[in-house]
Amino acid sequence: MNDLRQIRYFLEIAAEGNMTRAAERLHITQPALSRQISALEDRLGVALFDRVGRGIHLTAAARNLLPDLRDLMQRARAITERAELLAGRERVRLSVIAPPQSIEVFLADALVAFLARYPDAEIKIVEAAAQDNQDLLERGEGQIAIAARPIGPQFQARDLALGYIHLAMPKKHPLASKDKIDVTELDNEPVVVMRRGTLARDMFDSACRLTHTLPTIAHEAGSPQALTALAGAGIGIAIMPFTARVDRPDLALGRLYANGRPLTAELAAVLTPNLFVTPAIDALIEEVEKSMHAAPFLEPLP
Amino acid sequence: MNDLRQIRYFLEIAAEGNMTRAAERLHITQPALSRQISALEDRLGVALFDRVGRGIHLTAAARNLLPDLRDLMQRARAITERAELLAGRERVRLSVIAPPQSIEVFLADALVAFLARYPDAEIKIVEAAAQDNQDLLERGEGQIAIAARPIGPQFQARDLALGYIHLAMPKKHPLASKDKIDVTELDNEPVVVMRRGTLARDMFDSACRLTHTLPTIAHEAGSPQALTALAGAGIGIAIMPFTARVDRPDLALGRLYANGRPLTAELAAVLTPNLFVTPAIDALIEEVEKSMHAAPFLEPLP
DNA sequence: ATTATTGATAACTGAAATGCATCGTTTAAT
DNA sequence: ATTAAACGATGCATTTCAGTTATCAATAAT
Numbered sequence: 070m071n072d073l074r075q076i077r078y079f080l081e082i083a084a085e086g087n088m089t090r091a092a093e094r095l096h097i098t099q100p101a102l103s104r105q106i107s108a109l110e111d112r113l114g115v116a117l118f119d120r121v122g123r124g125i126h127l128t129a130a131a132r133n134l135l136p137d138l139r140d141l142m143q144r145a146r147a148i149t150e151r152a153e154l155l156a157g158r159e160r161v162r163l164s165v166i167a168p169p170q171s172i173e174v175f176l177a178d179a180l181v182a183f184l185a186r187y188p189d190a191e192i193k194i195v196e197a198a199a200q201d202n203q204d205l206l207e208r209g210e211g212q213i214a215i216a217a218r219p220i221g222p223q224f225q226a227r228d229l230a231l232g233y234i235h236l237a238m239p240k241k242h243p244l245a246s247k248d249k250i251d252v253t254e255l256d257n258e259p260v261v262v263m264r265r266g267t268l269a270r271d272m273f274d275s276a277c278r279l280t281h282t283l284p285t286i287a288h289e290a291g292s293p294q295a296l297t298a299l300a301g302a303g304i305g306i307a308i309m310p311f312t313a314r315v316d317r318p319d320l321a322l323g324r325l326y327a328n329g330r331p332l333t334a335e336l337a338a339v340l341t342p343n344l345f346v347t348p349a350i351d352a353l354i355e356e357v358e359k360s361m362h363a364a365p366f367l368e369p370l371p
Numbered sequence: 372m373n374d375l376r377q378i379r380y381f382l383e384i385a386a387e388g389n390m391t392r393a394a395e396r397l398h399i400t401q402p403a404l405s406r407q408i409s410a411l412e413d414r415l416g417v418a419l420f421d422r423v424g425r426g427i428h429l430t431a432a433a434r435n436l437l438p439d440l441r442d443l444m445q446r447a448r449a450i451t452e453r454a455e456l457l458a459g460r461e462r463v464r465l466s467v468i469a470p471p472q473s474i475e476v477f478l479a480d481a482l483v484a485f486l487a488r489y490p491d492a493e494i495k496i497v498e499a500a501a502q503d504n505q506d507l508l509e510r511g512e513g514q515i516a517i518a519a520r521p522i523g524p525q526f527q528a529r530d531l532a533l534g535y536i537h538l539a540m541p542k543k544h545p546l547a548s549k550d551k552i553d554v555t556e557l558d559n560e561p562v563v564v565m566r567r568g569t570l571a572r573d574m575f576d577s578a579c580r581l582t583h584t585l586p587t588i589a590h591e592a593g594s595p596q597a598l599t600a601l602a603g604a605g606i607g608i609a610i611m612p613f614t615a616r617v618d619r620p621d622l623a624l625g626r627l628y629a630n631g632r633p634l635t636a637e638l639a640a641v642l643t644p645n646l647f648v649t650p651a652i653d654a655l656i657e658e659v660e661k662s663m664h665a666a667p668f669l670e671p672l673p
Numbered sequence: 674a675t676t677a678t679t680g681a682t683a684a685c686t687g688a689a690a691t692g693c694a695t696c697g698t699t700t701a702a703t
Numbered sequence: 704a705t706t707a708a709a710c711g712a713t714g715c716a717t718t719t720c721a722g723t724t725a726t727c728a729a730t731a732a733t
Binding site for chain 1: 374375376415416417432435436439440442443446447449450451453454455457458460
């Protein structure tokens with residue numbers, strides 16, 4: 070085992086499922102990649118990919134080795150970073166994985182503040198659905214992800230904020246006067262929700278199931294803006310995600326409760342295992358936290 | 372961080388303390404090694420060695436990175452081995468670190484039995500003083516070491532046997548009739564012991580200190596044979612190491628006690644961290660265990 | 674049947690690693 | 704003080720290896 074490069078190549082193909090595309094992402098040509106993988110297979114003495122028709126897929130052996138190889142790469146990276154820190158010329162290069170709304174509502178602001186402190190830092194933002202966040206982190210697509218607890222045991226995490234699911238409805242709506250609204254009050258009520266796969270939607274579904282509430286789904290929207298627009302038009306009460314700004318004065322806002330407790334999610338910064346946490350990373354997380362607390366419906370954790 | 376080779380080179384120099392010798396062990400020439408290290412230092416941006424006069428020594432940064440780099444290499448090796456196992460063509464290649472007497476008394480026999488089961492295995496034996504055993508393991512000089520507990524927390528271990536420190540003396544000696552002999556009975560008594568650094572000697576010294584016993588060290592010997600010879604000549608009672616055969620009918624044997632309990636050491640097979648334990652390794656340890664239990668003064672652990 | 678996609682292969686090129694010879698410095702021996 | 708040995712660094716030639724371009728074979732989509 071001499072070469073981390075071949076491992077990096079292998080991981081890229083495993084993540085991409087396709088040699089040609091992996092080669093592009095690695096900035097090499099496809100034949101070069103193909104030959105490196107052959108070499109790796111020879112050296113390990115085990116086939117890593119089934120060449121089936123055109124296209125490939127992982128062999129059982131490769132699936133077996135995959136987690137450890139990922140771990141090895143991350144460790145190697147962590148060591149390099151520590152070495153650079155020891156050399157005093159730390160180069161901050163981070164990829165942050167976050168859901169679209171998080172980017173819009175607080176990540177952008179946080180990055181501005183962070184870059185004021187670390188002007189030379191290179192921050193890349195990877196947009197991903199909430200549910201894919203931890204997968205991408207595990208595949209090494211980034212070092213930090215914004216996600217809600219629970220978080221896989223293999224990760225470290227830093228608490229960021231407590232997010233409340235809130236409701237938006239026209240001011241004339243019968244429930245508009247209330248600050249706390251229980252899920253059960255939404256029985257048979259027309260609601261507009263985010264599409265499946267977003268955190269707020271999934272939590273809302275769970276709350277309904279647990280309380281045997283059956284709201285009428287009037288519409289599934291793809292963005293918080295669409296949600297508020299529909300609510301404003303009287304189509305239904307909008308179930309707003311945690312990280313959404315509501316800037317419409319015609320709408321009343323309330324918090325959603327279930328069993329007497331507010332529906333909340335603990336948002337956290339999830340860190341790649343073995344990541345060596347530099348002061349810069351700490352600073353970034355701190356800025357994210359500050360920026361989140363400035364947003365409505367996101368409160369500091371106790 | 373692309374290249375495990377450079378890390379392997381670095382570790383070899385760190386272990387050897389000398390580039391020329393490290394180059395020999397790596398089967399490359401000294402200039403090649405020198406350049407690779409320069410390249411590694413450039414890439415990490417930090418000096419790993421101070422070039423002081425002729426010769427080198429590790430910088431603080433290098434000492435800081437050393438354990439993690441070792442760990443990385445061991446993980447890489449473990450992965451390769453697992454891959455070979457998955458490929459069904461496991462090539463058993465082990466280095467076993469053991470003190471000289473262990474080799475003589477039971478390791479040799481164990482290897483014969485093991486090789487009968489795995490004829491293609493390549494086993495290398497590294498002879499090392501008991502006290503150096505764990506260091507060598509940590510430096511990656513071998514995968515398995517025979518050592519006495521306590522064992523560093525970073526290692527896995529398998530219990531092998533309980534060893535008793537025993538005494539050898541002429542049959543006419545006043546203490547010869549006793550089976551159990553307490554350390555305190557050796558006060559002012561002439562004894563012959565192994566040289567410092569062997570396990571039995573160190574334990575004997577500790578026992579004397581704890582019980583305020585001051586035997587007269589008549590001689591320090593380098594081998595168990597010398598010990599029995601001196602005891603037979605009446606120079607003093609021989610404090611025998613755990614793993615020594617006494618085949619002289621003119622000598623009486625007894626067990627050494629302190630505070631009413633026999634002086635024992637729990638011998639164990641210590642395994643490199645992250646070592647992937649194959650059936651072959653299990654078999655080897657099993658054979659070692661069997662072979663030890665056949666030796667006198669080594670008993671199975673409860 | 675035709676075309677586009679995808680991975681493998683061959684021949685070539687350029688970069689990187691290695692070996693050999695040698696130098697400069699430091700330490701040990703005399 | 705002088706010499707010899709030890710040790711790491713450097714210049715140059717050679718080999719090894721990863722990468723590129725061009726192309727092929729197999730397969731899936733139309």
